[in-house]
Amino acid sequence: MQARSVVAAALFSVASAGIAGACFYRAEVLRDEADWLLVRGKAQAAEYSQSFDSKMADQQLKTFAARRATLERANLWQRGQMLATLLSALGAVATYALYLLKRLDDQLIDAESELHENSGSGSSGGRDSDEQPRDPQRATALAPSLLP
Secondary structure (H helix, E strand, O other), X not given: OHHHHHHHHHHHHHHHHHHHHHHHHHHXXXXXXXXXXXXXXXXXXXXXXXXXXXXXXXXXXXXXHHHHHHHHHHHHHHHHHHHHHHHHHHHHHHHHHHHHHHHHHHHHHHHXXXXXXXXXXXXOOOOOOOOOOOXXXXXXXXXHHXXX
């Protein structure tokens, strides 16, 4: 079960990175369109300055309004990109944390099985035959700073 959660977190991280890339592409296309609208607006301004025709001024204002709307949409896509990038990073951290938890769980299962194997075969209550009983006086001589 834990392996599935690691895979799911990794897939979430990769999917979020893909969404961030798609958002970046869409925002870049919209920024290019906004740049084109800016150049078009400047050309209309130059034409208006030569003719002083009010139709040209209205066209220029419409072009700048369209540019503003395009930049607002590009900004929304850029926010989506940042959010997806953040989610991808969080997914990567979650993947690593779940992987570490899975490793820890596997190690605990291995240690528990070894403990059960060793405790069933020993006749001295789990203690090796060559191990000496603990001497409290020797322990206090080795670590006198631990005494109250």
